[in-house]
Amino acid sequence: MQTPPSRAPNADQIDLRQVFGTLRRYAPWLLLTPALAAGGAYLLSRQQPPVYEASASVIAVDNDAQNSLINNTLVTAPPLPQGAVEQVMHSRSVLNSVVGRLQKTDLDPALVRGIARDLTEELADNAFTRFKVRARLDPQQRGVYELRARAETPQAAQRLAEAGVESLIAWDNNRAKQGVIRSRQSLQEQLADLTARIAATPPSSLERQSLIAARGQVLQNLSQMAVLETAASGTLVLVAEPVAPRAPVSPRPLRNAALAGLLALFLSAAGALLSDSLRRRVNGPEDLLPLGLPLLGQLPLLRRKNLGQGFVAASHSGPLYESVGFLRINVQSLLQEGKHRRLVVSSAYPGEGKSSVTAALAESLGASGLRVLVVDADLRRPTQLKVWSPDRLATHPLPGTDPALPPATTVSEMFLRPEAAHATRVSPHVDLLPAGTPARGGLPGILNQATFRALLDRWAQGYDYVLIDSPPMLSLPDTLAVAPSTDGVLLVVEGAKTRLADVERTLENARVANVRVLGIVVNKLARVGSAYYSYGYGSEQASPPANPNLRATRV
Template identity: 30%
Template sequence: MLNTQPGDEIEFAALWAGLRRQRHWILLTALGLGLAVFLWFSAQPPVYEATSSLSTTAVVSLATVRETVVTALPVPDGALQDALQGPVVMGRLIALVQGAAGLPATRRAALTAHLQREFQQQRVRTVQLESRIDPGGNGIYLLTAQGRSPGEAVILNDLAAQALLEWDLARASAGLLDTQRRVTAQLAEVSRQLGRADLSVTDQQALLASQGSLRRIQTQLGVQALGIRGFLERVAPPTPPQEPVSPRPLRDALLVGVLGLVFGTGLAALRTVADRSVRDEDTLLALGWPVLGTVPADQRGQGGIGFVRVNLGAQLGRWAGHPILVTSSRESEGADQLTLSMAAELASTGLRVLIIEAGPRSAALSPTAGRLASASWRQLCGVGGARILWEALDDPGNVQALELQPGVDLLPSGSDSDDVPGRLGRHRQAAALGDLFARWGAGHDLVLISGPALLTDADSLMLGAHVAGAVVAVREGRFRFKLVQQALRRAENAGVHVLGLVLTKPPAGTWIPGLRAAAGSMRQGL
């Protein structure tokens, strides 16, 4: 009768239900991440960014020195960005920052250290260059600089532009200076030769002509030196920024919150797909036994408990004092509360129900000491006698039960010290439990035995042999499918007649599922 596995297909409805169950954690994760990012970035200093433009026009450099203007050769696309992060430009920029009169001394020192650190790590971010050059070599470069204030960003942009223009001008004049040095060296050699006394008239005239030509070239080079320019040109100075580019706490928090929502939803969906715990009646139906209904774990006489009564009556045929074992695969699955709910529901229809607490002492069933003193006791058999199960086993002819409410009586188990696994099966009256249940429940329409868990105490299997059948409570989402399957297999192997399964839901009063158990413990402590 026992099926092996629930279907592996993940239905959209089941996935949606899993996301709904975890929606609080998803929202809390997104809100927590967003709030953390907002607080973090709100504590960061503002960063302002100033931007200026450097234009360029492609020119052709002539090999001769007969022109009056010398312009630097254009650099390939990307080379200028490398130059900005190179030792020449960065070294000059750092030197200019150290001597910047418009910056406080503390900021000069901080900027110098920051630029040096970025240069050493080869990750310059404070000053950046964006190329907008067409294939013909014409266009502009956007130079951006970041600072802690609008004025600092503007000063840093000006200094970076100055360092770049000086580098470009030095590159343009490097060839002309080399030519000037060679012409000067040639003039010195010609003058030395003219000073020789053994020169012929012809050699002297040739040297004088050469000297005149070299002096004309030297003069032209001097003129060209005055017209040297780089291929970069400053278009306009930067405008002081009005708003910081970072941090943007609200924007970043919203972005991280959305990402956290997406990540949390994906993680929740993955957990739902991988979750093999019992979540609904469809999962229980895969086990092969009837599902009597679904009831809350802490509410009696409400919702699905009526279906449990009707379906259980259909299984039994008639109420004739049948002893029914109410158990679960492990503790804390709501079996004790289910017992109480079933008794209250049956009593509401006019039936009399006796509850025998044969498992561990339950907070839901066991009365307090104060209530025991003032309670109304009903005689089950004999005169006076035992008021707890263990005493009743020693004196089965004289037993009393506590009247919980009209139509519902309880024979409690006793103190916590009596909760020893397997103790009931070792008792001398163990073989006669069926007769004792029938004797004690003679004045009742149904006897409900609140037994221990199937996987933790062999007494539950022993009790199953003395009852008409067992109702197994399964807590929603608490245990995996295979664990419930293992418990039912043990019951089947022991010959326990399982009447059906009841899905018990966690308490609905606590809005976050993970806090329900803690809330219940607090209530019991109070």
């Protein structure tokens, strides 16, 4: 019987719990990267020179005075089309006029030369930053033009805006006078021609009198052109003069730091999610379905307060008791046949909880009346004695042991002196063979030897189950060496951390070594999918009594 797997989420839905779990794993980087980006942006902004901005506004008006006398003596320019003012401000003639006006101000000549150089370069690059024009017009092209000028000092920004708006209005007025100027020039040519013809005709001739009368009319027209030229005006009128700004518009260190921090946070979070998606992790049972192996158990992630008395004590009640119960039933269903059922418990990498799962499964099997022998075969990082942590080490001889000899109570000692092998009683029906002192040298390779497998046959006599806590399969080859003499391997996978590629690589190594993988246990799941857990099975009242000889500690 297998624990029913959790229902796979819809592919179109986003698992927010998984997203937040991924961000929580990358929390140090997600906090450090924006902080560094914000600090760097702040320091860089503080080193940049300040830039000030002054603005002036002109209004585009309709000069129709609704008076025939005024209209007859007033020459106005036609309305400007959309975007014309901005093009004019970026024209060479107007920029030259601006520079000429700046040279007549009280600004530092070096600053004026710098502004003139920037305007020339902007004109060549067709990228303008010194002057910006913003228009708010109605369909008749009437409205307000706001001219913004940027410079290195408040006074320079004010003078640049003044020079810009004065040059713009002068260009607009000159636009209105162009027609009158051309008419005046034509009349002047007519006057010169008439004067020359009068000088060439006899004084008393009728032709001379006609030419004199025509010249008088031209002179009258010239005087009218002079009046019209003086009264000619454009459509732009100044409505708001520029003032010296108090604060610079750039740089803004705090704003830049905030934007850089937010951008770095967004990019780092996106990078973390992308990296996690590329390195797909086992987030639930549904991720393991393509592997084709049975899911033997799903163990929940326990809170720190639940582990106050140790993992074995926590397995006596609550959701862990129920989850381990499902695991025990599934293991018993797989290993129904055979007198001495042996099971290797391993994982891909350290820290996935294989030792705790071994102890919890042994305790559950022992609570059902079965005799269980736990062998801590992780000689380099032994953990079982710490998981069980008995108050006193009560030992008894194993089959084939001479009771008269000093007891050998660790796997390393028992391998050297098998006739003195003693098991440690850690629970009423559970015995433990501790690994002993962690060793890099010494006897780490005893699991590869045939002698150890023969000794395991002897020690397993009298027990219903033998659970071997072996090293991680991607770290050491010990598991692949000892597993062929057992019924198979129970692979422990940590939820939301173990990469699916690592699980696949572990299974491939087992297949090459002809090692049978019985099934997978997903450990440390944020939630367990079985709905039966909510009914309160395995409560404190219904749980089996804890071993009075155990001193539970947090692992």
